[in-house]
Amino acid sequence: MPATSDLEQMLRGAELRVTRPRVAVLRAVHRNPHADTDSVIGEVRGEIADVSHQAVYDVLRALTGAGLIRRIQPANSVARYEARVGDNHHHVVCRSCGAIADVDCAVGHAPCLVADDDHGFTIDEAEVIYWGRCTDCAHRDS
Amino acid sequence: MPATSDLEQMLRGAELRVTRPRVAVLRAVHRNPHADTDSVIGEVRGEIADVSHQAVYDVLRALTGAGLIRRIQPANSVARYEARVGDNHHHVVCRSCGAIADVDCAVGHAPCLVADDDHGFTIDEAEVIYWGRCTDCAHRDS
DNA sequence: AAGTTTTCTTGACTCGTTCAAGAGACGGGT
């Protein structure tokens, strides 16, 4: 888990002002992979009791724009955030409970970027979501 | 474009009652790939002037559940529907304007279903979204 | 330390989607 000074370093490196809410949000996302905004707000309020939800929304947007965190949003889910960026990994999502786990890209380095016919689009990312059921849900419903 | 009788056939085949709203919605989705709910409502109202939006929401859910249409929802987009089902194709989405185009699966038949480490999940579908910019947006922003 | 700009607080608001209750339509059985 990065120390506070590391988090500040990251912010400065991205040319973002260092503020308490930003450090706290960045730490929350590092600690809590795939957390939704509400969880982040909760986590952050453990550190700064009275941050506004708006501040957290703003910070999450700023960090996402700077590439310090990544935003993912599978269908039927609210926005979720993770600090693991820049390695082109993917996700498995449970259809029943919404649980998310990381999946390394099966193909190799920057692989998925190849579409058969791209319709003239300039593609910069391939997002893969594997849909299924997690072990817990598979067992519960037998 | 399937005739009305074909659409009715599809509904019966899926053990769904045949109603005017259902036929109209099914036709609208066939005519209008990647349409959002609002567009579908508009299209359907050209045929049945006073369907409630709720009816359309209900029908879209029923058709999706029956596998007659597919629901997709890229991040930052409302729900969209398409009638092309069962062929494991994917989508390119424009980051600027949200335009969507179909992309055939590059790898082969039921390919993408292979994740490196599935964390115990039982995977039944691999959804791929290619992110980029469409020709129009690429040109406009030069 | 003062000034400039960015960020945070407060509070209202939007909009896609869902909930709930009752009226109406579908279709299997007589």
Added chain:
DNA sequence: ACCCGTCTCTTGAACGAGTCAAGAAAACTT
């Protein structure tokens, strides 16, 4: 051909994640 049980549609209200806007407060610059 009709009736009846069930499913579907109408109406109208509600929900909730996220956004907008204006002013107060904090961060960096010099």
